[in-house]
Every structure is written in C-alpha cells, then in structure tokens.
Amino acid sequence: MPEAAILNSGSHSLWPRRETLETALPFLALLVMLGIIFAVRPTVFSYFGLTLLFKLAIPLMFAALSQMLIINLGEIDLSNGAFVGLVTCIVAVYLEKAPGHAVLLLVGTVLVYVAVGWLISVRKLPSIVVTLGMSFVWLGCAIIILPAPGGHSPAWLIDAMRWKPPLMPLPLWTALGIAVIGHWALKSSSYGIVLRGAGANPKSVARAGWSLVKARLLLYAGAALLAVIAGLFLSGITTSGDPNVAPGYTMLGVGAVILGGGTFNGGVVSPIGTVVGALTLSLASSVLSFLQVAPVWQIGAQGLILFLVLAGRVLIGGRRL
Amino acid sequence: MIVPDTVPRGTGQPLKGSLKILSRLRGARGALGFAVAALLWIATFAYAGGQGAGATLSTALAFAAFGVIVGTGQMLVIASGSGNFDLSIPSVMTLAAYISMGLMHGQDYRLAGGFAVALAVGAVAGALNFLAIAALRLPPMIATLAWSFVFQSLAMNLGGEATIKPPALLSEFTVFRLGGVQVMPLFVMAMTAVMAVVVKRTVFGRHLLAIGQSERGARLAGIHVTRVRLYSYMLCGIAAAVAGFLLSGFTGGAALNMGDTYMMESVAVVVLGGASVAGGEANPIGIWGAALFFNLLAILLNTFGLDAGVRLLLTGIMVVLIVAVAPRTAGD
Numbered sequence: 001m002p003e004a005a006i007l008n009s010g011s012h013s014l015w016p017r018r019e020t021l022e023t024a025l026p027f028l029a030l031l032v033m034l035g036i037i038f039a040v041r042p043t044v045f046s047y048f049g050l051t052l053l054f055k056l057a058i059p060l061m062f063a064a065l066s067q068m069l070i071i072n073l074g075e076i077d078l079s080n081g082a083f084v085g086l087v088t089c090i091v092a093v094y095l096e097k098a099p100g101h102a103v104l105l106l107v108g109t110v111l112v113y114v115a116v117g118w119l120i121s122v123r124k125l126p127s128i129v130v131t132l133g134m135s136f137v138w139l140g141c142a143i144i145i146l147p148a149p150g151g152h153s154p155a156w157l158i159d160a161m162r163w164k165p166p167l168m169p170l171p172l173w174t175a176l177g178i179a180v181i182g183h184w185a186l187k188s189s190s191y192g193i194v195l196r197g198a199g200a201n202p203k204s205v206a207r208a209g210w211s212l213v214k215a216r217l218l219l220y221a222g223a224a225l226l227a228v229i230a231g232l233f234l235s236g237i238t239t240s241g242d243p244n245v246a247p248g249y250t251m252l253g254v255g256a257v258i259l260g261g262g263t264f265n266g267g268v269v270s271p272i273g274t275v276v277g278a279l280t281l282s283l284a285s286s287v288l289s290f291l292q293v294a295p296v297w298q299i300g301a302q303g304l305i306l307f308l309v310l311a312g313r314v315l316i317g318g319r320r321l
Numbered sequence: 322m323i324v325p326d327t328v329p330r331g332t333g334q335p336l337k338g339s340l341k342i343l344s345r346l347r348g349a350r351g352a353l354g355f356a357v358a359a360l361l362w363i364a365t366f367a368y369a370g371g372q373g374a375g376a377t378l379s380t381a382l383a384f385a386a387f388g389v390i391v392g393t394g395q396m397l398v399i400a401s402g403s404g405n406f407d408l409s410i411p412s413v414m415t416l417a418a419y420i421s422m423g424l425m426h427g428q429d430y431r432l433a434g435g436f437a438v439a440l441a442v443g444a445v446a447g448a449l450n451f452l453a454i455a456a457l458r459l460p461p462m463i464a465t466l467a468w469s470f471v472f473q474s475l476a477m478n479l480g481g482e483a484t485i486k487p488p489a490l491l492s493e494f495t496v497f498r499l500g501g502v503q504v505m506p507l508f509v510m511a512m513t514a515v516m517a518v519v520v521k522r523t524v525f526g527r528h529l530l531a532i533g534q535s536e537r538g539a540r541l542a543g544i545h546v547t548r549v550r551l552y553s554y555m556l557c558g559i560a561a562a563v564a565g566f567l568l569s570g571f572t573g574g575a576a577l578n579m580g581d582t583y584m585m586e587s588v589a590v591v592v593l594g595g596a597s598v599a600g601g602e603a604n605p606i607g608i609w610g611a612a613l614f615f616n617l618l619a620i621l622l623n624t625f626g627l628d629a630g631v632r633l634l635l636t637g638i639m640v641v642l643i644v645a646v647a648p649r650t651a652g653d
Contacts, residue, residue: 031424076462119645126598128406130642132585143630212573251466264404299407300474304469311457 001286021316026090026260026276034281040290047169052173055237057282058161059084062230063177064278065182065271067253069223073216074187074198075120077128079135080227081250083113085243087231088144092151092241098220110224117220128289135250142243149242161236175275182271195219200267252281259309278308301304351595351607352595353647358553365621375621379503383496383571384619385612387564388507391583392590392608393516397553398461399591400520400533402600405550407557409450409465410471410587411580417442418575419476421566422485429490439558439566446472447558451551462618476577491570505567512606520603529553533601579628586615593643614643 007222037044037053062085070077086109094102116134120127163175165180186192197205198215206212230249235241258264258274284305288298345532362381367375367468379390391410398407417439425435453464497504520526528549531650540546564583569575592598618639622632 116641119641121644125644126592128598129589129592130641132589133637133640133644135585136640138635138637140630140637142631142635143633144628147628147630213583223335255463255466258460258463264462296477297474299477300471303470303474306463306467306470307453307457307459310459314457 001007015311017302022261022313023270025279025309025312025316026273029259029275029312030280032282033280033287035132036287037283037290047164049165051169051171053286054169054175054279057279059230059234059237059246060173060249060256060282061178061278062226062233063179063246063249064253064256064274066223066226066230067250068189068257068260068262068269068271068274069184069270070117070127070236071254071257071262071264072196072267073121073219074264076254077223078128078131078250079138080131080140080253082135082142082243083109083224083227084231084234084246084249086145086236087139087228088238088245089142089146089151089241089243090151091157091232091235092285093146095157098153098154106228110142110221110228111179113224113227114217114220117223118217121216121287126230139243142241143237146243149240149245153239153241157232158239159176160286161216161233170220175279179272179275182275186271196267196269198267200265252278256281279305339420344353351604351610352612353643354593354595354607354614355642356610358610358617361614361617361621365617365624368621368624377617381613381616381620382506383503383614384616385609386506386560387568387571387585388586388615389509389513390560392569392589392594392612393513393605394605395587396591396596396605396608397529398557399588399596399598400529400600400603401553402533402536403598405461405553405600406588407418407447407450407465407554407561408462408584409446409469409472410557410561411582411584412469412476413443413446413558413561414568414583415575415577415578416446416472416476416479416565417562418565418569418579419485419615422487422569422575422625423479425488427486427488429488432488432490432516435488435567439562443559443562444555445558446562447555448551450558451554454554455547470595471562473577480575480577484576485569486574487570491566492568492573495567495571513609516605520605525549525552526603530601530603533599557595565579575646586612590615593640593647 013254034282043049063080067077067080067174070080087106090102090105094105117123120130137178160294161170163170168176184192194215195218196206197210198212198219202212231246234246238245255275256277257269259277260275262269262274284302285298287305288301293301294297326635338435358381360428362374362378366372391414395407395410398405418441421435421439424438425431450461450465450468452459453459453468457464459467461598495505510532518533520530528539528544530553531542531544532549561580561583565575565580568579572579589603590608590611594609595604596602596607615636622635627635
C-alpha cells in the first residue's frame with residue numbers, strides 16, 4: 001500500500017487525500033459524539049466531568065492495543081477479554097498480600113499466552129478457534145482463583161487510578177501517551193516496519209534477513225503485556241477482581257482496531273486510530289444515556305453506531321476492510 | 322490459489338512427522354472428533370461402574386443436536402470464503418424464539434404458523450447480515466456482531482427478561498421417543514444427510530465450495546458470488562432460528578441468554594469437525610463428531626463433580642489440544 005499511496009497522492013487538489021480522510025474518520029466520530037454530549041450537558045466538559053466520562057476507557061485502550069498487535073499478524077484473539085478478567089483476579093487476590101506470588105502468576109500467564117501464539121503460528125492453526133479455547137482456559141483459571149467477584153486491589157493501584165495530573169484528566173494523558181508510544185514503536189521506528197511486515201508479507205521480511213521468530217514473539221509478548229496492563233488498571237478502577245468483568249473487551253477491542261483504520265489482512269493497523277477508536281466506543285453508551293435512549297434499545301443502538309461510523313469509509317470510497 | 326510456503330518452520334516438523342499417517346486419511350480431523358467422543362463416552366460409563374451408557378449417549382445426542390443445527394449453518398458461512406463468520410447466531414436464535422413463541426401463545430394449533438415465522442425471521446436476519454457485509458463492505462465478523470446487538474435489543478423489547486412458554490406439542494416433540502429412540506436427533510441427522518448431499522452434489526454446494534476456494538476464480542468461471550454468499554448467510558440465519566425454536570421447546574421457553582453458548586460452539590464444531598476456517602470445505606458429518614465430543618466432555622466433567630473453573634479449564638485445554646494435534650486439512 002505505501003508506494004501506491006505515495007504515487008496516487010501526487011495530484012494537488014483542494015479535496016483532502018482519501019488516506020487523510022480515512023485517518024481522520026475515527027477522530028470525526030469521536031468529535032461528533034463529544035458534540036452530542038456537549039449539546040445535551042455542557043457541564044460534562046470540566047476536568048471532573050471528562051475524568052468520569054473516559055475513566056473506563058483506560059483499560060479498554062490497552063486491551064484494544066493488545067488486540068491490534070494480534071490483528072497486525074493477520075490473526076485474532078478471542079480470549080482477550082477473558083485474559084483481562086483473569087489478570088484482575090490475580091491482582092485483587094494476590095498483589096497486596098503476596099506480591100511475589102502475583103508477579104509469578106502474571107509472568108506465567110504471559111509465558112503461556114506467548115507459547116500459544118507461537119503454537120498458532122508454527123502449526124498454522126486457526127487463531128479464532130484456538131483463542132476461543134484459550135478464553136475457556138483463562139476464564140477457568142480466573143474462577144479457580146476467585147470463584148465470585150471480590151478481593152481487593154492494592155491501595156497504591158487504586159490511588160494511582162485516582163491520580164489527578166495537571167492540565168488534562170488522567171484518561172486523556174494516558175491516551176496521548178500510549179498513542180505516541182504505539183505510533184513510534186509500530187509506525188516510525190525502523191524495527192516497526194519489520195513488525196508490520198511480519199503480518200503483511202512475512203516472506204519478504206524473512207528473505208530480507210530479518211528473524212520472523214523474533215518479530216512474532218515480540219508481538220505476542222507485547223500483546224500479553226498490554227492485556228496485563230489493561231487488567232491491572234481495570235482492577236485499580238473497580239478496586240476488585242471479577243472473572244467475568246470484561247468479556248466485552250474482546251469484541252470492543254476488535255471494533256476499535258477496525259474503527260481506527262485497521263484491517264484483518266495483516267500489517268495494516270494504526271495505534272493512534274485504535275486509541276481513538278477505543279475512546280469512541282467507550283463513549284457510545286454514554287451518548288445513548290445522555291440522549292435518554294431507553295435501556296432496552298441501548299445495545300441495539302450501539303450496533304447501529306458501529307454501522308454508522310464504519311459506513312463512513314464507504315462514503316469516502318476507502319479500501320475494502 | 323495455492324501459495325507455496327517458503328518460510329522455515331523448523332519446530333513444527335517433528336510433530337508433523339508423527340502425524341503423517343493420520344493426515345493421509347481424508348477428513349481425519351473429522352474422524353478424530355468421533356474417536357475422542359467415543360473415548361469420552363466409554364470413560365463416562367466406566368466411571369459410573371458400567372451404568373447409564375444409554376442414558377449418557379441419549380442426553381449427549383439431544384444436546385448435540387442443537388449444536389449440529391447451528392454448526393451446519395455456520396459451516397455454510399465459513400465455507401463461503403476466508404473471514405466469513407456469523408457471530409449473530411445466538412441473537413438470531415433468541416429473536417426467532419421470542420417472536421415465534423410470542424405469536425403462538427402456547428397454543429398447539431399455531432405451531433406450523435409459528436415455525437414458519439421463525440424460519441422467516443432467520444432468513445431476514447441472514448439477509449441483513451449479508452447486506453451489511455456487501456453494501457457497507459464491513460468485515461463479516463464486525464457486521465454480524467453489530468447486527469447481533471440490534472437483534473438482541475429487539476428481543477429484549479419483545480420479551481423483556483421474561484421466559485415465553487412454548488406450546489405443549491413442541492415440548493413433547495423435542496423429547497419424543499419412538500421405541501426408546503429420541504426422534505429429534507434423528508431429524509437433525511436427516512438434515513445432516515441432506516446437507517452432505519447438498520454440498521457434494523448440488524450446483525449451490527459446488528458453487529459455495531468454489532467461491533470459498535478461490536473467489537476470483539469462481540467469479541471468472543461465471544458464478545454469482547454475491548448470490549451464493551447471500552444464500553449461505555440466509556441458510557445460516559434459518560438454521561439459527563430453527564435451533565432457537567426447538568431449544569425453547571426443549572428447555573421450556575424462550576429466554577434472553579438461551580443462545581449464549583452457541584456462538585463459540587457453532588464455530589468450534591465446524592473446525593473440530595474437520596473443515597478449514599479458510600473456507601472452501603464443508604463437513605456436515607464431522608460436525609456431529611465434534612458436537613458429541615463437546616457434550617460428552619461436559620457430561621463427563623459433570624460426572625466427576627469438578628468445580629466450574631476446572632471444567633472450563635479442561636474444556637479449553639481439550640479444544641486447543643485437538644486443534645493443535647489434529648492433522649491439518651489442505652486449506653489451513
């Protein structure tokens with residue numbers, strides 16, 4: 001895509017390039033939602049209001065970035081939500097009383113996650129089924145550790161999630177920070193090209209002398225770590241652990257990646273777009289509440305919002321997803 | 322389109338070698354489902370001291386029948402090409418069940434009408450799924466997921482949290498036995514047989530597998546790719562609706578979460594049954610093996626009296642192991 005895009009963009013016209021529009025789409029969706037909320041309740045736009053509005057987006061952004069690294073490989077992780085749930089349980093049960101124990105368990109889950117990813121790529125297994133199976137494994141482990149929601153997150157973690165940084169609320173600083181880091185790591189660092197190539201065209205990457213093994217392991221490890229961070233922060237916000245806290249993260253994460261300009265073809269993902277996509281999706285239910293949509297219609301309306309935003313791509317004549 | 326794979330995959334070799342003989346058998350993964358299911362069955366009644374072999378099998382058959390119906394629908398969608406999945410199956414099951422049970426008011430004479438309405442709901446839902454995929458050019462996974470939210474909302478509006486009772490005749494049919502043999506699983510087996518003929522011998526079936534193997538090739542050969550794929554999504558919707566209709570008879574009514582477990586099960590039985598997620602393959606008979614495996618595993622783990630967490634953990638490990646160890650089909 002890059003070469004073709006550069007060649008096509010040669011013509012100078014007042015109408016923005018299609019690629020620019022595609023990049024702008026998730027931002028536009030976010031702005032429209034914020035606009036609706038502002039029109040209904042202007043007081044939301046204070047430091048406190050924005051903190052509340054975006055608080056639950058923090059873990060979702062990390063979960064979506066985790067999913068993004070897997071989608072970058074042309075695969076999908078349907079166990080993401082269950083994995084995040086397991087992390088909240090480990091954190092809430094062990095991190096305060098037996099930190100060593102908790103760290104060992106977390107390292108263990110990361111290793112298993114990487115090993116399964118490795119198994120998928122070596123044996124060329126269908127990731128959709130293997131990760132479905134793994135979602136049972138993670139959920140099972142979580143229920144063994146914590147049969148019912150409960151436990152207690154360490155005070156330092158809860159305090160950290162309540163931290164009020166200067167200028168902007170914590171969720172927005174987090175979004176900015178991980179979008180910049182993600183963009184650097186995947187889009188502008190020289191090794192980022194290898195990481196994307198491992199999903200887009202593994203053969204060329206291997207022939208150019210890069211280690212596919214290393215690239216894949218790094219992506220799986222990155223995905224696992226991001227999911228651990230998502231679970232850690234989620235448990236800090238909810239102050240407890242729950243095996244079933246985040247089943248929605250799996251599909252919300254996939255939605256955020258696609259909304260942000262990613263495709264399932266491998267190698268085409270955008271960290272900035274994914275972060276904005278996650279913010280947008282986490283706003284969807286708030287928007288519906290502000291518009292006083294009846295609760296029974298809210299789930300359906302979320303589906304329609306997903307359609308509306310993604311249909312934007314058809315309007316600007318974007319590439320096939 | 323066969324792309325030779327030149328990327329070195331050294332670590333995969335020893336495992337691959339040991340399975341060479343197995344993979345020579347055509348559809349060996351599908352056979353594996355039956356084999357593991359048989360082992361689980363033997364283990365279950367051996368554990369119970371040789372008792373209840375028949376009861377175990379008939380329970381497993383009855384529950385597997387629902388998984389087979391939705392699995393067969395999902396099979397048609399998956400066979401139509403890489404990336405095609407229907408994640409709206411649970412919501413279509415629920416919606417069709419709510420609408421048809423609501424219209425029948427538990428009255429036996431309205432059974433045929435209710436069934437027709439359920440079929441129509443499924444067909445429309447499948448067509449809507451495909452419309453979003455084709456017109457909005459969305460990935461099928463996202464399009465069907467978004468619709469599933471809408472269908473779920475509709476079902477909530479129609480029935481709320483309440484369970485809508487089925488007509489007595491429907492409940493009787495789902496558990497009816499003729500000479501000790503359950504009738505409903507027999508009907509589903511007949512459907513499997515019909516489907517096996519459809520995918521192997523009919524024009525639709527050949528077209529479906531052709532577009533799954535190479536969409537471009539099929540298009541150049543003059544096949545109406547859009548139409549064939551539309552039919553596969555509509556048939557999948559209909560399958561989900563039938564499963565929802567029968568399940569509400571079997572479990573005593575339409576409930577909001579009645580379809581929840583079938584999203585995962587429908588995909589898993591297709592793949593464990595021997596088809597490739599890359600499309601272009603169909604395995605109606607293998608689906609039975611995989612569905613029996615799942616339900617016998619659930620019965621066995623229940624018999625052992627294990628905790629919910631351990632049961633989930635073992636189920637997950639079994640799924641991963643079977644997919645990892647089973648010989649791969651050409652399309653994977």
